[in-house]
Amino acid sequence: MSDRQEDRIRELEERIYCLEDIIQHVSEGVILTDQDCRITVFNPAKEKMEQMKAEDVLNKVSWEVYSHSNREISEHQQVLDTGVPILDAYRPHAYVGEAPVYIYYSTYPVMRDGKVLGVYSISRNESTLRELLYETLEHKRSLHVEDEEERAGRSLAKGTKFTFEDFVGCSPQIKQVIKDAQTIAGLDASILITGETGTGKEVLAQSIHNFGRGNKRFVAVNCAAIPDTLMESTMFGSVKGAFTGAVDSQGLLRAAEDGTLFLDEINSMSVAMQAKLLRALQERCVRPVGSMDEYPIQCRLICASNESAGTLLRDKLMRQDLFYRISDFILAIPPLRERKQDILELAEQLIRQYNREFHKNVTHMSEQLREYLLNSAWRGNIRELERVLRSLMLRVSEVEEELDVQADIGSLLGYEKAAAQGEASYLATTDLQETLRQIQMEIITHRLKENNGNISKTARDLGLQRQNLSQRIKRLELGDPL
Template sequence: MADFDALLYLQTIANHIQDAVYVINKQGDELFYNNKIERFEPSQRQHLLDELRGVFRTGNPSFDKYTKYITVDRREVHMLSTIIPIEKQGEVVAVCSINKNITEMTNLLNKIYKLQEQLHNYCHYSDNLQNGTTYTFACLIGESPQMSTAIDKAKKAAFNLAPILLTGETGTGKEIFAQSIHNYGPAKSQPFVALNCAAIPETLLESMIFGTTKGAFTGAENKSGLLEQAGKGTLFLDEINSMSLVLQAKMLRVLEEKKFRRLGSNREELMNCRIISSTNVDCRDLLVKNKMREDFFYRVAVVNLNIPPLRERQQDILLLAKYFINKFSKIYSKQLTKLSTDLEETFLNYSWPGNVRELCHVLENAVSFSENETTLTAAYLPDYFHKHSPIPSHTVELANIQNQTLPQALEKFEGQLIINALTASKGNITKAALSLGIHRQNLQVRLRKLGITKNVHFVAQE
């Protein structure tokens, strides 16, 4: 009875996994299989059976063997199979096959490759994007000490071919910095290739970076990866914190040895490009949480540049606002030339969680709705700006922050503002986020960062 129960449990579990499982004995009898084996047509199932019988003769397992076959209705199916002998007292008594259908993955990868080729052709024939870039340091607007320091460090790093890690919140302009560094350095005539690691499924990311050979697990033809496409230029890996620990280990080897292999190839290729990476998360937190390898961090961040958030460079807010007003006035055929006093005050009192990207979005929205006037007013701001609480003058006393650095003072100020919002909302995160003009998830991140949840208690009113 126990054996029957165990088999029932095993069959139920096997029927709920995505891979097809098939087990036979020496006589070729089917010992076990799950419902996914129905994917195989009779001819293909017979071919699989012959392969399993062959393992009884050799005793050798095979891993990730790629197979492509055409169904009777002319559909192309791509399969990845692992065949394992099961031994008892040194004798092979059964053979198990685990088969993964990678047809959808293969089709998606081929679509991505086609899009890459289209982008490459467009960049090749464009007068403005001959190396795949749009921005230079001239595109970075800012006169604050924080921004000036970041730009100076970036210019120095441009002539140092060591890997660079750009750290900054979402919307601070990390890719603009990456392109500017590329265009300022000696490899500016070479390609600049960018990849957002968070936007690509983990199963495809490795293939896109390293490339594939004919007959590899994806079933694709010989395709160069981004390491090859970048040539002697720059490969920009955006949101590298999304990269898995396994792929980090493989990239670590590339950074150390300056060599890589296409998937399915035994030949090593030289890496000639420079790696620039970016992250919107503090890597120290990732190291503590074991989401980033320490050895990988030291290799990918030989040069570590921090891009300051907009709230830490207030004197740049109005400078950027005037730039965007002029830009969008031309695009939308408006006559706007300046901001009203109340609008300037609103901008300076706002925390800008979305940084420069949010400022750009807000002004494009406002300019597009404005009438035939020369001064942009707060009336055209998005609705959430009107719900944003003004900064209370008594929140942080100057006597308490006069001996602190600007980041320390701003952090204290931010914490007090959040506490006020939470108190007013009786601890309701959603309402507090709405009053602060930020997303709920953004507020939760800030609460954890500032440790507010551990120190503040709220009592709901009856």
């Protein structure tokens, strides 16, 4: 080998070393895959962003590392096949517990002589971007808040009755949810709200709409309340004669116009319908059932689920591609038991509301009632708190000023005080996931026994889709509950 060749090799080795050193120290996350979609580079910034170690992912195919249901969903595979970059994407690529970690990234092909040699992505952590977003939008948000009292006296958007003033809470968790919601309310981004039943998901959805698009239409639908056979025509519309009883209708996606469509309990939607909804959202147009014509849609989508984002993907309750399409931003409302400092503020607001509604004059709660409210588990969250206080308020006279514990408050809460105390210690176990698993097992097993093993009836009793219940039974390994 000549001296010139040796110098050239040394020069290339030094250049490679410099490039590798740069990749290891840049603040952006870098991942590189080869022609087989195997990961060859996974730098420290990427490790930190996605909570993964390079040693655990190197030489593995990317679509397996990210748990894609099939390789076609993998963006690196898509770019490898097409040679077309994916620019400015914003997706959750990792989870810390149940919380998604959002990453802003672009994916590019490595091209030479018209051939794709590999694919790489450059990413930035969502937390950094959120800080920048807050800096640019906080002033606009604060100005919007200043106008809130002035707008409160005006009529709300058709189909709504709530604003952020109705989304009560003084806990840091709720304050952050409200701040995030107000920040993104004016943006053209899809929002996924997660939270247990009764946490106020629709209140938050209406508040977001009235804060950002208050002069537009708000259309809401509970997906669990619509039979699968009618879901397509409900969403996309139909033409007369398309099926028995069909009439000309434009469907909810068009009815929302340039306002907001709120899809509650979207996780109850069948997989087949999820695929159709995904296409409509991607193409931004719908075709009514029985029609050959397509119509554009302009509405902003807000969806809600009583399952966490992590559960939706882990248990395959939602198509991964649809999840990414509807969750530009995720707002997770914590259950009432995790923000006990909000309980008394909520109770006081409800008392004022029921004073007006029932013509009462209650000014305060007894210490015994305050203690009882703080120590209860609130399995039904705010909805259960509303029911209990409503019942107590109905029992007091017009002249009583103190709201006190009633003898049968245990039955109002659905369990006796001793049972409530027992449940509180039960929930206090350090293994939260196992506790939740046991609770689900007990409830499902009890209902199945009552219904003699009839899954369809049990699903209806529990407010679940049959498919959803069957998946839970399998996941919990209940076997034959009878």
